[in-house]
Amino acid sequence: MGSRHITETGIFMSSFAAMVFVSGLITVGVSLLSLLVALAVMLHSCESRNSGVLEMHRYKDNYEYCRYFALHAELNSLDADSLPAMCRDIDRLYVKEGQYGRDLNITVGIAEEFFGSVRPQVDSRDIVLIDADDLTSETLFSYYLTHRINEDPLHGNSRDPDYLRYTFARKLYLKLQSDGWPLILFSRKPEKLRSAMAEYLISMGCPGWSSLIMRKENQMQMGFQEFISGQRIILQREGLRIIAVISSRMDALRGPYLGNRMFKFPSPMFRHNMENHVESQSREE
Incomplete structure (x- = not known):
């Protein structure tokens, strides 16, 4: 029997070369994997961005719809139940995203521009009427009545609509006071709370008003629009000249003798409608 030789063909590779080759394959694999991850992240980012843009457009459309709906509700003194449910989320974003603060700032700027062009006459008969309830809120005033301490539980809370409204109303109040305008405040609260209301306003940094108009017990059944118009x-009959009326509520900005200008602080949609509802309930009780 003869011997049989088998010849195997292949590529001879040293262990070092094999290690380099395998390392190269691993590097290429890692690079491809990194590229795939990067592409996935970019695609997700684009989707999120497009989703954000669509969400912003949807928010703006809904906001405009709710804003006009709320305006008509306020003009007709409708309560919060008249507003669509979707407007609740829009209302929260209105405050949270800072638009409410910007609107308040614009209102103060418009008022300051007007008062910068006029001056009170020397006979001291020019007056400005300011809604004292914009310098406080039911929550803050109730807190003060309960604790009787000069402490603002909402201090620095830039996302609370009551605090924002108070901050800008006080800014305008102090500006008018420093310019020498006689200020007459009015409130929807009853006369029996006059002392507490006066103390509270002073504690909140709003002293120096000329007078504070509040309803007596037998006037609480009267609608506030009718009361403040009277x-x-x-x-006017006393010879005073009303230069402007400043309020966030429509009931103070209707009726006769509204002066030369009216300035309305903006209100969150559900806030002013809830206040209208509370006002109507207080008349029924």
Whole structure:
């Protein structure tokens, strides 16, 4: 029997070369994997960005719809139940995203521009009517009545609508006071709370008003629009000149003798409608 030789063909590779080759394959694999991850992240980012843009457009459309709906509700003194449910989320974003603060700042700027062009006459008969309830809120005033301490539980809370409204209303109040305008405040609270209200306003940094108009017990059944309109008539008959009325509520900005200008602080949609509802309930009780 003869011997049989088998010849195997292949590529001879040293262990070092094999290690380099395998390392290269691993590097290429890692690079491809990194590229795939990067592409996935970019695609996700694009989707999120497009989703954000669509969400922003949707928010703006809904906001405009809710804003006009709320305006008509406020003009007609409708309560919060008249507003669509989707407007609740829009209302929260209105405050949270800072638009409410910007609107308040614009209102103060418009008022300051007007008062920068006029001056009170020397006979001291020019007056400005300011809604004292914009310098406080039911929550803050109730807290003060309970604790009787000069402490603001909402201090620095830039996302609370009551605190924002108070901050800008006080800014305008102090500006008018420093310019020498006689200020007459009015409130929807009853006369029996006059002392507490006066103390509270002073504690919140709003002293120096000329007078504070509040309803007596037998006037609480009267709608506030009717009441404050009657008070403006009395002021006119006393020879006072109403230069402006400043409020966040429509009931103070209707009726006769509203002066040369009216300035309305903006309100969150559900906030002013809830206040209207509370006002109507207080008349029924």
